Amino acid sequence: MPTEIRSLNEECGIFGVWGHEDAARVTYFGLHNLQHRGQEGAGIVSNEAGHLHGYRGLGLLSEVFSNENRLNKLHGNAAIGHVRYATSGNGHVDNIQPFLFRFFDSQVSLAHNGNLTNAKTLRRELEEQGAIFHSSSDTEILMHLIRKSEAPTFLDRLKESLNQVQGGFAYILMTENAMYAALDPNGFRPLSIGQMKNGSYVVASETCALEANGAAFVRDVRPGEVIVIDDEGLKIDAYTTDTQHAICSMEYIYFARPDSNIAGVNVHTARKNMGRTLAKEAPVEADMVIGVPNSSLSAASGYAEVSGIPYELGLIKNQYIARTFIQPTQELREQGVRMKLSAVQGVVEGKRVILVDDSIVRGTTSQRIVQLLKEAGAKEVHLRIASPPLKFPCFYGIDIKTRKELIAADLSLDEMNTRFGSDSLAFLSEEGLISSIGLTFDAPYSGLCMAYFNGDYPTPLYDYEKKYRASLKENKVSK
Secondary structure: OOOOOOOOOEOEEEEEEEOOOOHHHHHHHHHHOOHHHOOOEEEEEEEEOOEEEEEEEEOOHHHHOOOHHHHHOOOOOEEEEEEEOOOOOOOOHHHOOOEEEEOOOOEEEEEEEEEEOOHHHHHHHHHHOOOOOOOOOOOHHHHHHHHHOOOOOHHHHHHHHHOOOOEEEEEEEEOOOOEEEEEOOOOOOOOEEEEOOOOOEEEEOOHHHHHOOOOEEEEEOOOOEEEEEEOOEEEEEEOOOOOOOOEEHHHHHHHOOOOOEEOOEEHHHHHHHHHHHHHHHOOOOOOEEEEOOOOOHHHHHHHHHHHOOOEOOOEEEOOOOOOOOOOOOHHHHHHHHHHHEEEOHHHHOOOEEEEEEOOOOOOHHHHHHHHHHHHOOOOEEEEEEOOOOOOOOOOOOEOOOOHHHOHHHOOOHHHHHHHHOOOEEEEOOHHHHHHHHOOOOOOHHHHEEOHHHHOOOOOOOHHHHHHHHHHHHHOOOOO
16 A cells, blocks of 8 residues: 555565465465555466476566466465565565575575564575575575484475574465465464465465465464465374464554454454544444545444444545555655545535544544545544554554554654644553454453554564664653
């Protein structure tokens, strides 16, 4: 999503299939349903009788494979794919995945979703030992660790390497004779397995990508697991038993598609529950409830249902604004909000409006949308946010690395309300968010990562620790 509309982006989406005669096309369809997770680049690597070959490029999936021959040349009965939004490494084509490595004794392709918190340390150590990196992405680190390992089998080398990387990661790897899926010990990122009618297995960042190919859901990849898929079927293994669920709460709030299920919880249902809970926690008299398209519509409908206030279509999203409308100045970014969203004057004029949004990052968008509604004649605009205030950066795969980027880290509720020009402002409580999602894991926060709201990180921050502590000091926050 362009940065003038939303300043929060997830790193990517990954997909893999084993045992299908048209694997590359199946992967294309799967990635199409994961496009919301990354729009900067895309790629597919296929496996034709043990020979790996692929294509990758900058842009949307449809742009990268606009030439039909690019997809048609990817023969084979197995493939993995990737759509990217960069959090580690720049937007150069060398960082587009899946990576394809050709060694004298093997070929390996690798796709990664997440962010390693000890990447700088590992990279420095590997380079000191003679490793040569071809990208600036942290994804390449795993492959160097695998090649460095002296364990007897590829699976053993992979498991040894997975115990060395830290942070948030969901990996799909493909060799000449197998596909591997692995998830970090906290399960920050979702990763699911499905099976198609012909028996072939698929792995995807979200269940909506399984359904795109008619695959039935089998199970989620669990924290610390390595799944091996080959011609003999599916095998479940683990590289560590030191695990604790901490699923990224922003997957439920914003990132995932509403038709996906994460850990057995439907995303739309969770968002609607957030709106319901918000209506109980922060009621206000008004004439209508409207949501910011598209990720906030579920929460807005939940708010309207509990409050008894009619739900209306007060904002329209222009679905055809070019993806490349990303402007370098604040003034042009603000103009981008007007290009992307329009207030429906005939609906909101003279009315008291409750505006429901899923989250607030920098605050630019909220300020402009409130202004749009008031320019369209809204009598009052009461801003209701279906998540707690974002006050702390994320180091597990979201492109917010400093507190300076988060308006709630610097301003009080009243100060933000004044900045936005809204008539009132309220956020969902942490307890309300946890209960709305409804996970029941025996872990802190019922198995959710809530670090964005309270700074309670489930893991050590390693390479980011010094920078994080400095940002706390600068913002005069003690942890």
